[in-house]
Amino acid sequence: AQTVTQSQPEMSVQEAETVTLSCTYDTSESDYYLFWYKQPPSRQMILVIRQEAYKQQNATENRFSVNFQKAAKSFSLKISDSQLGDAAMYFCAYRSALLGAGNQFYFGTGTSLTVIP
Amino acid sequence: DTAVSQTPKYLVTQMGNDKSIKCEQNLGHDTMYWYKQDSKKFLKIMFSYNNKELIINETVPNRFSPKSPDKAHLNLHINSLELGDSAVYFCASSPFSGNEQYFGPGTRLTVT
Numbered sequence: 001a002q003t004v005t006q007s008q009p010e011m012s013v014q015e016a017e018t019v020t021l022s023c024t025y026d027t028s029e030s031d032y033y034l035f036w037y038k039q040p041p042s043r044q045m046i047l048v049i050r051q052e053a054y055k056q057q058n059a060t061e062n063r064f065s066v067n068f069q070k071a072a073k074s075f076s077l078k079i080s081d082s083q084l085g086d087a088a089m090y091f092c093a094y095r096s097a098l099l100g101a102g103n104q105f106y107f108g109t110g111t112s113l114t115v116i117p
Numbered sequence: 118d119t120a121v122s123q124t125p126k127y128l129v130t131q132m133g134n135d136k137s138i139k140c141e142q143n144l145g146h147d148t149m150y151w152y153k154q155d156s157k158k159f160l161k162i163m164f165s166y167n168n169k170e171l172i173i174n175e176t177v178p179n180r181f182s183p184k185s186p187d188k189a190h191l192n193l194h195i196n197s198l199e200l201g202d203s204a205v206y207f208c209a210s211s212p213f214s215g216n217e218q219y220f221g222p223g224t225r226l227t228v229t
Contacts, residue, residue: 033216039158043205045220052216089158095216103148103211104173105218107160 002027004094006108013082014116020067021077021111023092031097034068034075039110040088048090051075053097079113087115120144123208123221130198131229137194138224140208148172149191150218151183152207160207166191195226203228 003026013019025034036048051059051068058066063080079086092108121142130136142149150173151163164183165173171183180196195202208221 035217037220043223043225045207045209045223047217047219050217091160093218103165103167104162105150105211110158110160112158 002094002106004092004106004108006092006111008111010112012114018080021090023075025073025094033095035093036077037091038088082115084115121219121221123224127225129227134198135196140191142210146210146212148211150209151193154205198228200228
């Protein structure tokens with residue numbers, strides 16, 4: 001089974017500064033999807049950003065961008081101009097693109113982000 | 118319109134009771150999931166159904182039984198509840214050949 005590792009259980013950032021959350025994964029597949037989900041204190045899981053492995057260009061969604069290094073199996077999330085509302089638990093997730101893969105998602109253990117005013 | 122809904126959002130019950138959590142999605146997705154999130158926020162897949170057929174059944178106690186009456190619904194029934202069952206349970210759905218999952222709001226189950 002694929003594994004997703006988030007080595008930073010907790011991170012903090014000053015408001016308006018930039019922070020990068022790390023994620024690595026282990027797979028033998030060449031085609032897959034990677035995601036970052038945000039879980040604020042409301043506990044709702046919200047999709048932040050998505051990356052298709054076949055795309056070389058890094059995904060960007062407003063203040064959120066990723067650094068996707070396929071060879072290194074690394075998928076970090078950069079949050080620019082951090083806001084108080086960015087404080088949340090962030091989960092990295094992997095999903096195979098193979099049709100026979102059972103449609104399973106693999107989640108990391110999460111990184112708790114604190115934004116300091 | 119709520120895409121993935123769960124009821125109830127909070128459930129407090131005593132050990133030994135039987136309870137159910139309901140999940141419905143109106144996205145037309147083929148696949149639905151149940152996850153358990155413990156106090157350390159670890160997300161653990163429990164079950165996955167595709168078009169009413171069980172495709173993922175992780176190692177969970179037999180006291181947990183999912184039921185999918187149709188592809189828009191996936192309910193979770195728990196028998197003989199134990200203290201260790203206290204957690205937040207998330208329902209999610211995704212297109213079978215698509216990409217991201219859409220999550221419900223979660224059900225916080227507290228067993229006393």
